[in-house]
Amino acid sequence: MKVNAMYASLPMLILGLAVTLAGCQATPQEAAKPDRPVLVQSVAFEPQAPERTFVATIRPRVESDLGFRVAGKVAKRLVSVGDAVKVGQALAALDATDLRLQREQAEAEVRAASAALQQAEAELRRILTLRGQGWSTTATLDRQQAVTEEARGRMARAERALLLAENALSYATLTADIDGVVTATQVEPGHVVDTGKVAIRIARSSEKEAVIAVPEAQIAAVRTGVASLALWSNPDKRYQATLRELSPSADPATRTYLARFSIPAADEPVQFGMTATVTISEAAASEVARLPLSSLHNQGGGPAVWVVGADSRPVLRPVTIAAYQSRDVLITQGVSDGEHVVVLGAQKLDPGQRVRIVEALQF
Structure with missing residues (x-):
């Protein structure tokens, strides 16, 4: 009877064990991972390649030193530093008293040579007439022809001397040969100057450039890079710059190379002497x-x-x-x-x- 009872409860035990095992295998749903x-x-x-910047100074590309072509005493100076000048404008003048006397002397030489030439030519015509009539010799004709040629040469020399005297008188007034700005004056009224001595310095206002000092390690980047410029007074506006000249030798004191960049689009705000920043970037970086x-x-x-x-x-x-x-x-x-x-x-x-x-x- 006990055996029969045990077999009768066996299905219940198996069912309970299955339920227990099923409960052990089940896992709760994993929680979502937090952010x-x-x-x-x-x-x-x-x-x-990083951009490289250099401090630059605005300078004129062309700066002319003008001087008198004759010696003399300065009578007046008509311009000052910073004045804008035009081609042909008078800048300074010498005392032209001696130059006027030289012109008058040349004019007198011309008149004398002209009179001598007229007399020689008249005498030559008279001898030619007599020679045709048989009243003059060949020697006389040859002598008069020589005198006439000498008179013509004297006349030519006198005319050239007068032209030189007139030119010298015109050189007494120093005039501008370019449109630009006066950057320096080396003479004052009363100074006695020699021929060619620098009197006035003029910078061409139409061509401006930026000058920088380049260290030895940056030469290749400056030569091949793309340059732009910004004024310290207006850093928001940038100008295109083009390398125009790179010095072949270093400065003995600073050991840097002088580079000049032209500024094609330079306008009125870009003034000589201003400080700017030149930025060099790689051309195809x-x-x-x-x-x-x-x-x-x-x-x-x-x-x-x-x-x-x-x-x-x-x-x-x-x-x-x-x-x-x-x-x-x-x-x-x-x-x-x-x-x-x-x-x-x-x-x-x-x-x-x-x-x-x-x-x-x-x-």
Whole structure:
């Protein structure tokens, strides 16, 4: 009877054991992972080669030193430093008393030579007439022809002397040969000047340039780069600049090379003597995005970064590396301007996991 009772309760025991085992195998539904806080940086592409800046001074491209072409005493100076002058404008004048006397003397020589020539030619005509009638000899004719030629030569010399005297008188007034601005005056009334001594310096106002001192290490960049200029008085406006001249030798004191940049579009605000900044950028510099080394993540398929989309879910994206630096990595492809890249916490992210941006860095 006990055996029968035991067999009768066996199905109940098996059912209870199955229920117990089923309960042990069941697990509660896993809780959703919380948003992981990450630090991101906005992508900004920039030229790989950094721009170089130099302090420049605005100077005239053409600066002429003008002096008197005759010696004399300065009677008056008609311009001052900073005055704008036009071609042909009088700048200074010498005392022309002696020069006028020289002209009058030359005029008198011309009159005397003219009278002598007229007399010689009349005598030659008379001898030619007598010679035709047989009343004059060949020797007399030859002698008179020589006298006439001498009179003609004297007349030519007198005319040239008069022309030189008139030119010398005109040189007593110093005139501008270019449109420009007076930058220096070396004479005052009463000074006695020699021929060719610098009296007035004029800068051509239509052509302006920027002059900089270039260190030896920057010569190649200045020669091949693209230049622009901004005045210190108006830094918001930029002018295109073109390298016109680079000195072949260094300054013995500063060990720098003088470079001159022409400014084709220089307008009225660009004045001589102003200070400016010349910026040199590489002509064909490749653009790179600079990110911290901590932003890189490699799962065996090459370098990649986590890019956070609008849905706050990171996507692992492969990138092309241009160079590794001590703290940063330069990326050429794989990301776009304005995208957010995880720079801290990239090693603990999973695909599709939502993230929470705690701070966005802008560089």
